[in-house]
Amino acid sequence: MCEPVIVTFCCNHCSYEAADRAGGARKKYPEGVRIIKVPCTGRVEPEFILKAFKCGAEGVLVLGCRPGGCHFKIGNYKAYGRCLLLRKTFRSVGIEEERIRFDWIDANEDERFVKILSEFAEKLRQLDSRLRRNRLDLSS
Amino acid sequence: MSEKRELVYLCKCGGEISKKIDLDRVAGVISSEVERVVTVPMLCIPEVLNSLPEEISGFTHVIFGACTPKRIEGTLREVAKKAKINPFLIHVVNLREQCAWVSRNVELATDKAIHLMRGGLNRIRLHEPLEEKYVDANPDVAIVGAGVAGSLAAITLSEDTRRTVHLIEKNPYIGGRIITYELLTPNLVCARCLIAPMIEDIFGRPNVRVHTCAEVVSAKGSLGNFQLRILQKPRYVDVDRCMGCGVCTEVCPVRVENDHEYGMKERGAIYFPYPGVLPNVPVVDENCLHAEGCRRCIDSCAFGAINFEEKAREITLRCGAVILAQGFSAYPVRDEPRIFTSPKFERILARDGPTGGKILLPDGEKPKSIAIIHCAGREELGYCSRICCSVALKYSRMIHEQLPECAIHHIYTDLVLPNPSEWKLYDEVSRIANFHRRLMGSEVRVSGTDKKVVVEYRGEKGDRRLTVDAAVLMCGIAPPREIEKTAEMLDFILNEYGFPRATDMMTSPVEISPGVAAAGGVLGPCSVGESVQQAMAAASMVLSKLRYGEKLPMEPTACTIIKERCSGCRICIALCPYGAISYDEDEGVCVIDEAFCKGCGICASACPAGAIKARHYTTEQIFAEIEGITGCANP
Secondary structure, eight states, X not given: OXXXXXXXXXXXXTXXXXXXXXXXXXXXXXXXXXXXXXXXXXXXXXXXXXXHHHTTOSEEEEEEOOTTOOTTSSHHHHHHXXXXXXXXXXXXXXXXXXXXXXXXXXXXXXXXXXXXHHHHHHHHHHHHHHHHHHHHHHHO | OOOOOEEEEEEOXXXXXXXTSOHHHHHHHHHTTSSEEEEESOSSSHHXXXXXXXXXXXXXXXXXXXXXXXXXXXXXXXXXXXXXXXGGGEEEEEOTTTTGGGOSXXXXXXXXXXXXXXXXXXXXXXXXXXXXXXXXXXXXXXXXXXXXXXXXXXXXXTTSTTSOEEEEOSSSSSSGGGGGOSEETTTXXXXXXXXXXXXXXXXXXXXXXXETTEEEEEEEEETTEEEEEEEEOOOSBOTTTOOOOOHHHHHOOOOEEOGXXXXXXXXXXXXXXXXXXXXXXXEXXXXXXXXXXOOHHHHHOTTOOBOTTOOOEEEEEEESEXXXXXXXXXXXXXXXXXXXXXXXXXXXXXXXXXXXXXXXXXXSOOOSEEEEEEEETHHHHTSOOSSHHHHHHHHHHHHHHHOTTOEEEEEESOOOOOSHHHXXXXXXXXXXXXXXXXXXXXXXXXXXXXXXXXXXXXXXXXXXXXXXSEEEEEEEEEOOTTHHHXXXXXXXXXXXXXXXXXXXXXXXXXXXXTTEEEOGGGGSSOOHHHHHHHHHHXXXXXXXXXXXXXXXXXXXXXXXXXXXXXXXXXXXXXXXXXXXXXEXXXXXXXXXXXXXXXXXXXXXXXXXXXXXXXXXXXXXHHHHHHHHHHXXXXX
């Protein structure tokens, strides 16, 4: 079975640390997850997300620090806003907005990190099968 | 730039990586793309690390497939420096924590590892050597508030005589709240004996500049370079000429309530804040009749020290760090004849107070019963102020010593006595005072009539009513009034209760923003002992970060604006959390001050012209990394 490629933007201070902790605890998560480290989720341009989709990613995750926990004060809020806007744009052009997900995560939340990734991968699989069904309907 | 020579290191991590990832396959796939691939059993052992500089020297880009960069990147950057390679031309790909350890399947893990390595390779080809830059740092320190915390920090920091410490105090004297106390809980030691030598010491130090009657009106900057503007109100008495004889205070025709004694005594418009004050110089307040032609104090002064020409002064201070120690405010404030707030009761107990330390009611009688109400204001404040129980026990002890016949009633909800020696005090007091438990959430009503105070509350056995001669309200500790303004000026965050939030409660409890520390009551409820600890912590933070004659490193990955592309729209200025971006009117472009930039890249993501380059995380580098990790080279 082909694993959906999930490009995940992790901030250097919280979610990247959570990812390392998940690894340290040998927690398994979907193989398609590819993590890109950014200094702060505020650095994630909407273009990065579009680029990931253009390169074949099935979904993009942006994981910022918990509200109030951003090392750069406001970066996570900016990232949240940008993701929301991009989701709206996706909806308006008929792409499933669920393919972009923003979430807040603290450095010690390795458990939740794995949960978010697994849920997201599952969601993408559902979207995929729905897409395939629709295609079958169209061709028949 | 000359030819690129790329080298790849793959670490087996003693099997941790190699048993999940087929490193031979990884090496095989990428070996065609780079000059050389080396697989080592363990990268971080001294034998490998020691020979590494030699091995990698001559190459231009080195990429390591190893454990998390958080663990090893720093070490490898040092190795790179030894090999005369710019530390930003090495890159670590996280093959252990984010690949080997989280995969179930060797096949898929190896695929993932290849993709991750490709991402890293794509990225490092676009890396630029980045310089480590340094900025001059001012070793001087500004301390706001000269109470026990501020004074102690000033003494500690001024031990290095090359450093100037500015002590900014809004009152005309230094010493803070502690000078109004007689004894300190729980060991009942003399408060004056603690603070008086410190005050004297401060005035004896040439490198401590004391600014009394002064308040900070604006501030900007960060660790190493702050600029503070302070406004100093006129004292109207020349500190250098005045002898402190006090003749002027006796001839003053004005009589007003003495705020130092909470209105229990009168003073003139020219007055000593308290007996034995330092600096031992009187001060003139706004009640003065000089404007109406009164000249009595001027005529009485044999030294010509009184000068009504003096104007408020604005002083600009430059310093490298700021310590906030302006103390707390007491809550609630109530002023009724027989109901004392705890700060006011301290003055009753003080030998230099309005009654000379005698516990007397406003009518001059000695009270026969006193109720001490714990937790006044706790419900409104939303937290326990932690030190009041101990202070209440101190009151009990002091009342009993003076008036052994006086009945003492403690109305408490919980006894919060975190220090073992406070329990010793409680043991003593429990034999001389009555303790009545008030139920949590029930209100306590204290109402004073002419001669009596009535205390009503809900106890464990229903509604209770107590009639006493006087009541003491144990006030809660609230943030200082001006804290919101200070927070805005010095750019720190307040917690839900309005106290400054530490950058990390556990590991950096006194630092509230880069270069700004706080100590004492301003940080939240704390005892004198804890204030002292926090002051020492704040001073040590400054000492470790701001060393005399040393420059401060700048963020090498700071963002920069490409002038030719900038349209001057100024979107970035509003976004920057550090105020590092300004607009250059002459050129019509925005400019980033790299001394203040921390390299977050929030501005770079928002620039509509793509004019901002977030160094080491450029759009091109991230795009290249995305292409690599998704395995899509030419989308």
